[in-house]
Amino acid sequence: MKEGKLNWDDLTEIIKHNKGIIKDDVRIHSGLGEDCSIINFGDYECVISTDPITASGSNIGKLAVNINCNDIASCGVAPLGIMVTILAPEGCTIEDIKEVMDSIGQEAARLNLEVLGGHTEVTSAVNRMIVSCTVIGKTKANRAVAASGAKVGDDIIVTKYLAMEGTNIIVNDRREEAEKFLSNDEIKEAEGFIDYISVIEEGTICGDFEVNAMHDITEGGLLGALWEMAKASSVGFKVYEHKLPIRNVTKKVCEHFKISPLRLISSGSMLITAENGEKLVKELMVAGINASIIGKITEEKGILSGENSEEEVLPPGRDELFNI
Template identity: 50%
Template sequence: MKIGKLPAEMLNKNIIGKIRVKRPEVLVHSGIGEDCSVINFGNDCCVLSSDPITGSGSFIGRLAVNVSCNDIAASGAEPLGILVTIMAPESCSEEDIFELMNEINDAASIINIEVLGGHTEVTGAVNKMVVSTTAVGKGPEGGYITSSGAKRGDYIVVTKSIGLEGTSILASDHEKYLEGRMSRDQIENAKSYINKISVIKEGVIGGRLGVSSMHDATEGGLLGAVWEIAEASNKGFELYEDNIPVTSETRNICSIFGIDPLRLLSSGMMVITAKDLAPLQDALKNQGIDSSNIGRITGCSKRRVIIKGGQEINVDPPQNDELFNIKFDK
């Protein structure tokens, strides 16, 4: 099997399709494109999301905190805390675990969440540090947003730019390889993208405005996130390549490694669908968040395309992330 997330068809057949119990308290169940579960607790609802960090050798503590909390934010809820599971290889030291927890606690402090507990062990089952977090959030009953709410005619808006997480990881993990292929300033700029991966502000704004859907663009990048919204909503989409924001650092790194920036890990970019464009972009701008209108949701679920140079190109379901497809010159 290929490295990365299971394809949607395989996920439905072997994972989601095997879930038998559906509790009435659960408002949002497991499904393709739904990163969060929502549980009714009376006046409030509890929002839960879980994610591992496996593709990065750098920033794993910071990524582990932000990736799962970003999913909570994509539901328009406030993240309150995380449970952390650390699987450490036999080659690690006590200092490695100490430094990892410092990074996790620093990241948690920035976004004001508590580390609620978890599990830590050294195991021969892994050959590098693996960190998985489960984030817990709170929101008003009926006030949550799902990936399945996109409506025909909605605008598709993205914040910041694509590939932020993947660019930062590649620049940090392969810094020596990039030297001589990129300028020192570009490498440092690319590494600094790790500071932009939180989308909690975007989630609060989207929740307040009642947008139709939100999705944090993680594995599979922009195209994966938009495809998952469309799949969850049983809709189609058209994207306009010229409108998609991509920095020169991301473009250069993707060119060097022979990968597609549109399918590269993109935590830090929120995909939002909304009926009204101006109020959303104005609210984002007021918080200092750049945004771009990159397309529309369409009614035909079989038409999922990106328009390049006047031509429509079909967008396939997300496969493994481009982070796992990098190529090196001999």
């Protein structure tokens, strides 16, 4: 099998037959397109999500904290705490492990959450450091937003700029090659994207705004996230290429490596659907968060509209990062 997420059909089949006992206390159950499960505890709910870092060789501690917290934020909830598993390859040093854990601790403190526990070991089962985290959040009952709530007629909004995370990973991991076609200022810009990959602020703003659906844009990029949200919500969508916010350095990186920024991992950008997109964009802009309306939720299939053509968006394959 190739690197990357399992394809939609295989993963659907695996999840369908392996849910254990369905509990009445769980309001949002496991399912494709859903970032989190939501458990009811009376007046409050627990929001929980888990993800590993496998596609990056740098900044893995900081990325691990943020991509998991972003899942919680996609429910409109601030994270409370994080559990960390580190699998280190043979030959690594205690300093290597400390460096990753220091990064995790510093980022957790910056995001106002506690490191609740976890597990660390050296194992021949991996050939590079793997960090997997589980994050939990707490909110009042029935407040958390699901990815499956998109409604026909909703505006589709994205925050910040697409493929920032992928651009940062590529420039860091392929630095020598990047220096041949990017200026020093462009390299610094790409390196700085790591400081903008949290979507906690926009997630909580959108939660208060009572948007219909949210999904943080991770592996598979914008088109993967759109397809997953539409499938979970039983709707379609139409988005316009000329409205998509993409930084020039990202365009140059993607052109050089012959990959699409629309299918490149994009932590730092939140996908949102809401009835009054213009009002939400204004609120986000007041908070200093760039936001763009890129299309509408429709009744049927997903469409990407270009300058002279339209194409149907197919189920997400593996992320473009794995194609380099």
